[in-house]
Amino acid sequence: MPKIRRSMHGHWSSGVVFVLAATGSAVGLGNLWRFPYLVGESGGGAFVLIYLLCILLVGTPIMIAEVMLGRRGRRSPINSLRVIAREEGLSPNWQLLGWMGVVAGFMILSFYSVVGGWTLFYSVEALQGAFSGISGNQAGQVFAGLVDSAWLVVGWHTAFILILFVIVAAGVRKGLQRAVTILMPMLFALLVLLVLHGMTTGGFAATVQFMFKPDFSVVDATTVLTALGQAFFTLSLGMGAIMVYGAYLPSSTSIPGTTAWIVGMDTLTAIIAGLAIFPIVFAANMEPAQGTSLVFITLPVVFGEIPFGFVLGVMFFALLTLAAVTSGISLLEPAVAYITEVSRLRRAWAAAAVTAAIWLMGVAAGLSLNIWSDVRLLPFMDQGIFDMLEFISSNILLPLGGLLTAVFVAWCMTRKTVLSELDLHSHGQTYKIWLFATRYIAPTAVILVFLHSIGLF
Ligand code: TRP
Numbered sequence: 001m002p003k004i005r006r007s008m009h010g011h012w013s014s015g016v017v018f019v020l021a022a023t024g025s026a027v028g029l030g031n032l033w034r035f036p037y038l039v040g041e042s043g044g045g046a047f048v049l050i051y052l053l054c055i056l057l058v059g060t061p062i063m064i065a066e067v068m069l070g071r072r073g074r075r076s077p078i079n080s081l082r083v084i085a086r087e088e089g090l091s092p093n094w095q096l097l098g099w100m101g102v103v104a105g106f107m108i109l110s111f112y113s114v115v116g117g118w119t120l121f122y123s124v125e126a127l128q129g130a131f132s133g134i135s136g137n138q139a140g141q142v143f144a145g146l147v148d149s150a151w152l153v154v155g156w157h158t159a160f161i162l163i164l165f166v167i168v169a170a171g172v173r174k175g176l177q178r179a180v181t182i183l184m185p186m187l188f189a190l191l192v193l194l195v196l197h198g199m200t201t202g203g204f205a206a207t208v209q210f211m212f213k214p215d216f217s218v219v220d221a222t223t224v225l226t227a228l229g230q231a232f233f234t235l236s237l238g239m240g241a242i243m244v245y246g247a248y249l250p251s252s253t254s255i256p257g258t259t260a261w262i263v264g265m266d267t268l269t270a271i272i273a274g275l276a277i278f279p280i281v282f283a284a285n286m287e288p289a290q291g292t293s294l295v296f297i298t299l300p301v302v303f304g305e306i307p308f309g310f311v312l313g314v315m316f317f318a319l320l321t322l323a324a325v326t327s328g329i330s331l332l333e334p335a336v337a338y339i340t341e342v343s344r345l346r347r348a349w350a351a352a353a354v355t356a357a358i359w360l361m362g363v364a365a366g367l368s369l370n371i372w373s374d375v376r377l378l379p380f381m382d383q384g385i386f387d388m389l390e391f392i393s394s395n396i397l398l399p400l401g402g403l404l405t406a407v408f409v410a411w412c413m414t415r416k417t418v419l420s421e422l423d424l425h426s427h428g429q430t431y432k433i434w435l436f437a438t439r440y441i442a443p444t445a446v447i448l449v450f451l452h453s454i455g456l457f
Pocket of ligand 1: 025026027028029030031108232233234235236237238239241327328330331398
């Protein structure tokens with residue numbers, strides 16, 4: 001008999017809300033900003049193909065594992081892992097996986113919130129019509145004016161993280177659930193409007209060509225590394241965000257079924273984001289491979305010169321902000337849930353404590369882009385604080401977290417517990433495929449990528 005536990009933080013009112021919340025976590029700057037420029041840089045359709053394989057063979061099975069762990073434990077990732085390890089007769093050290101996730105979440109949110117601040121800044125600029133008729137140079141100056149200014153970067157970062165705080169402090173039902181049920185439909189509506197517009201521009205055919213015509217000549221081991229890292233990042237895997245959302249999932253909801261929806265919507269959004277962004281870039285005769293500046297420099301120029309550019313610009317940056325907010329709250333939640341569980345603090349105070357700590361790290365990340373650009377925290381890494389936080393969290397902690405999650409679930413936990421929580425039969429195809437992918441494919445892929453990234457392979 002599976003134990004029926006309840007979460008002290010409350011539950012989503014339905015499986016659909018869980019799908020919205022987890023999709024909100026997954027769909028973020030990773031889809032709308034990072035995915036399009038990675039496609040542009042790494043071989044178009046060839047990259048898309050490898051990315052889809054990573055999503056299917058590594059990301060999906062690990063997401064199922066995370067949701068399952070969360071719902072089994074019904075607590076923050078640290079405590080869920082502690083309780084499950086005890087019940088399964090495994091080492092209590094497995095809770096370190098939860099701690100690693102909290103550290104990763106802190107690191108990611110500190111730079112994510114800085115970029116979230118930029119999306120707010122750009123929304124306001126767009127609303128004020130600041131892009132009307134600007135040249136590439138001027139757009140570059142707008143961006144530089146923001147990033148070079150310690151006050152602007154820290155100020156907008158502060159505004160962004162305050163929004164996250166207000167939502168998370170209000171709790172699962174009144175905060176997170178309310179936010180995602182309002183914001184996610186808005187996000188989808190904006191996205192659809194932007195793609196419909198993209199189809200009417202002359203650049204749509206070129207976009208389809210660019211995104212789906214594979215160029216295997218530029219594919220190498222680094223491409224695979226990038227694709228796998230992006231798969232983890234875009235699905236919010238490896239740090240307990242999806243696990244903590246799973247802790248609030250109603251007991252009767254199917255985990256493989258909801259996961260399929262989340263993965264499908266995330267992937268669709270990434271591709272649609274490309275189909276929405278590139279046509280306007282191509283139609284304006286600009287270059288797509290612009291790295292990080294695609295969204296913040298190229299697009300403002302484009303919005304400044306095309307018909308309806310004002311409305312499209314406002315919609316686009318509002319979309320970006322919404323997506324960043326619904327992702328940011330999932331980065332905050334594991335630590336807030338943990339502190340609420342182990343201290344006597346009310347959720348609002350726990351949220352305040354966590355937000356303050358992350359805000360401080362975010363200030364350091366933001367200042368490393370301007371007045372602290374020479375500061376190096378780790379002597380062996382020649383990267384500023386912002387880049388260092390991104391590198392360690394996305395390239396090391398997330399894959400490591402995913403690897404350990406897969407090992408824990410597929411090699412250490414008993415088959416009986418796993419089957420009952422997933423509500424599957426041991427002879428069923430779904431279970432067999434999931435187990436094979438989680439046992440063999442996911443760990444192998446992550447290890448190979450690791451060895452490569454430290455130069456051993
Ligand atoms: N998935 C989000 C994006 O694509 C970012 C994100 C939110 C995330 N929560 C996470 C990444 C947890 C890793 C882990 O923008």
